[in-house]
Amino acid sequence: MKIINTICPNCSVGCGVGLIVKDGKVLGIYPNKRHPINEGKNCLNGRTCHKIINHEKRLKNPLIKKNGAFVEVSWEEALNYIASHLKKYNGDEITFIASGKCTNEDNYALKKLADGLKAKIGHCICNSPKVDYAEVSISGDIEEAKNIVIIGDVFSEHALIGRKVIKARDKGARITIFNTEEREILKLNADKFIKVDSYLDIDLNDFKDDLIIINAPIDTDKFKNNKFKNFKILPVAKHCNTVGATLLNIPALNREEYFNLLKDSEFLYIVGENPALVNKDILKDVDFLVVQDVIFTETADLADVVLPTRCWAEKDGTFTNFEKKIQHIKKAVDPQHKALEDWKIIKKLAEKLNINLGFESFDELHKEVMSYLKDLN
Amino acid sequence: MKYLLVRSTDKEILKRAECGGAITSLFKYLLEENIVDGILALKRGEDIYDGVPELITDSKELLNTAGSLHCSPVNFGKLISKYLRDMKIAVPTKPCDAMALKELSKLNQVDLNNIYMLGLNCGGTISPITAMKMIELFYNVDPFDVVKEEIDKGKFIIKLKNGEHKAIKIDELEERGFGRRKSCQRCEVMVPRMADIACGNWGAEEGWTFVEICSERGKELIENAKKEGYIEVKEPSERAIKIREKIENSMIKLAKKFQKIHLEDNFPSLEEWKKYWNRCIKCYGCRDICPLCFCEDCRLEKDYVDEKGKIPPDPLMFQGIRLSHVSQSCINCGQCEDVCPMDIPLAYIFHRMQLKIRDVFGYVPGVDDKIPPLFDFEK
Structure with a gap:
């Protein structure tokens, strides 16, 4: 038995978490008190992060839909099948969807493939604020802030940010929370709670010298040129690597932009996302659909080909958290089935298409990603 | 032969371990002679602040666990009761580890016959x-x-x-x-006499480990490890024993002082507790880390308590149930407080409650051989 310290994959805060591994299986989680972000403290969402490893809907083999039913096939057959179809489309008819749940390495490989095919690519930021992370400097010193405005619910959704808010409040900070739902935990921990019908019509004119924590689907551009230059903005993205995908220059799409892109695609390759959960009809005009995911989702059900990927506990890589901090995840176990890393699947597919992605191993890919991100800074 | 000075015969161990390297050498003996299947120990991770529990089965790996890590406040109780119950193991036990294991054995959650507890004298750890x-x-x-x-x-x-x-x-x-952690400041058990042996540097000569034999099995372990050439042994001076006793007593006195400060003089008011409970996000972290909490079917998840994801939960139901289940056995290890995402000072209330129970029933968890009072149906 040993404990592998890695990063929680369930939100963008990037808490440390230990996985208890015995006989090649993850049995539970263990606090990592040495981690600077959460000091061994994890929310319920984080403390159940290992459940995905043995999820009942876990994909085990590549699947091809034949006569309306899925058939298990080999990797070779699945990739050949995808490649043969892909060749029928022009670049502008092809769309790849990257994911804030995948590593930087996975998303980078996908972007390279999309660029090689001159195809479209984007990732859905879901309910995250829309932020140009390359431009915004993230000021995360919540504990020292005097006035904190929170748009959205960080207590339920990103509790380890909630912790910092509470520490600031203990030191005398004034907390104002805007939320579309009245929630006890918010009312009890704010000096002022304001229920709003929509996050879009929040008027921040009354607040000065504030730290504004945004955990809602707002376009932060609207704060850019306003007269309150003292605003510090702390956007909180939803997924563990939403910020990373954005920083890799994969277009960050809000829901409307995302759905428009999906509708506008003939050949659609979705990695790690599940749009059909929200709207089944959105994919009905897609000609050929590939879904690459950890579990069998509502979207996978609509696919022509489904590819099983490794979950975060089964691979190495990096996530970029809400503060733009790059953290390494560490492989704790091998998968119990044929799932491969996202980047490896993409590389194999690229080979079928005679596209050279320029890396041979994870280490080479990782180095390339790190130098790409460094150049951006 | 209650007190001994012990020194490893292995030069590498002497170089890496604390004092005389007694614990690492005894682990080596237990593993190489196949007396145990593994050693659950803290391995140094990234740096001196990073102690990562690992079950060592290859004695060559033991060197990586040698030396103390005072900045790694783990508790081994639950790791053993939950994941290593069917193995024969040895484990280095701070007093809170040893107390947890002793208490768990009374609650039928571990079998101490399968566990060698090599105690570490402890003045506290730092987060x-x-x-x-x-x-x-x-x-x-x-x-x-x-x-x-x-x-x-x-x-x-x-x-x-x-x-x-x-x-x-x-x-x-x-x-x-x-x-030190707040719970450590209040802890009055520095020498884990519920373990098989208790080791430390108090009263020890330079390069030797001071060992107190605490069980028949501990005595045999020392004798056999010596016979097989893993350790050498000599008697400490009367003065050394006195010094050790003095240190222990002054630390107990200090702990009592902290108990009074934390649990009486500065104990949070009802108003302050209300503020703390208002933060609870019902993550169950306190329950899941508690070494003494082990029900498979937990009352806290029953419909009448759970209130379908409502946060904060009613503290009288949530913490009330936890207190009624656990406080009699609470060994004040402070793990609940450590992992609480909202920094609720949980160990304050659990430790205080245990001390009240101690006043009434005279029961000291993790130390007494008796069954916890509420489970003692014989009376």
Whole structure:
């Protein structure tokens, strides 16, 4: 038995978490008190992060839909099948969807493939604020802030940010929370709670010298040129690597932009996302659909080909958290089935298409990603 | 032969381990002679602030577990009861580990016949992030320049990359809100006599480990390891025994002082508790880390308590149920408080409750051989 310290994959805060591994299986989680972000403290969402490893809907083999039913096939057959179809489309008819749940390495490989095919690519930021992370400097010193405005619910959704808010409040900070739902935990921990019908019509004119924590689907551009230059903005993205995908220059799409892109695609390759959960009809005009995911989702059900990927506990890589901090995840176990890393699947597919992605191993890919991100800074 | 000075016969161990390397050598003996299947120990991870539990089955790996890590406040109780119940193991036990295991054995959650407890005298541990902040603030040192830390004569001493030593009195650090964990400050069990042996540097000569034999099995272990050439043994002086006793007694006195400060003088008011409970996000972290909490079918998840994800939960139901289940056996290890995402000072209320129960039933969890009072149906 040993404990592998890695990063929680369930939100963008990037808490440390230990996985208890015995006989090649993850049995539970263990606090990592040495981690600077959460000091061994994890929310319920984080403390159940290992459940995905043995999820009942876990994909085990590549699947091809034949006569309306899925058939298990080999990797070779699945990739050949995808490649043969892909060749029928022009670049502008092809769309790849990257994911804030995948590593930087996975998303980078996908972007390279999309660029090689001159195809479209984007990732859905879901309910995250829309932020140009390359431009915004993230000021995360919540504990020292005097006035904190929170748009959205960080207590339920990103509790380890909630912790910092509470520490600031203990030191005398004034907390104002805007939320579309009245929630006890918010009312009890704010000096002022304001229920709003929509996050879009929040008027921040009354607040000065504030730290504004945004955990809602707002376009932060609207704060850019306003007269309150003292605003510090702390956007909180939803997924563990939403910020990373954005920083890799994969277009960050809000829901409307995302759905428009999906509708506008003939050949659609979705990695790690599940749009059909929200709207089944959105994919009905897609000609050929590939879904690459950890579990069998509502979207996978609509696919022509489904590819099983490794979950975060089964691979190495990096996530970029809400503060733009790059953290390494560490492989704790091998998968119990044929799932491969996202980047490896993409590389194999690229080979079928005679596209050279320029890396041979994870280490080479990782180095390339790190130098790409460094150049951006 | 109650008290002994023990020294490893292995040069590598002597170089890496604390004092005389008794514990590492005894582990080596137990593993190489196939007396146990594995050693559950703390392995140094990234740096001196990072102790990662690992079950060692290859004696060559043991060197990586040698030496103390005072900035890794883990408790081994639950790791053993939940994941290693069917193995024969040996484990280094701080008093809170040994107390947890002893209490768990009374509750039929572990079989102590399968567990060698090699006790470590303990004056307390420091949370790793607190340690780093404290080293930066008070020692004016980059925490990553520290290559070794130790606690001696009431001081927290750090050794830097360049060989320099810096020391500050723990009293001073604690006055400013740093230093040992709050539960450790209140802990009055420094010598884990519920283990098979209790080892430490108090009263020891340079290069030797002071060992108190606490069980028949501990006595045999020392004798056999000596016979097989893993350790050498000599008797400590009367004076050494006295010194050790004196240190222990003064630490107990200090702990009682902290109990009074934390649990009486500065105990949070009802108003303050209300503020704390208002933060609870019902993550179940306190329950899941508690070494003494083990029901498979937990009352806290019953419909009538759970209130479908409502946060904060009603503290009288949530913590009330936990208190009624666990407080009699609470050994004040402080793990609940450590992992609470909302920094609720949970161990304050659990420790205080245990002390009240102690007043009524005279029951000391983790120390007494008796069954916890509410489970003692014989009476």
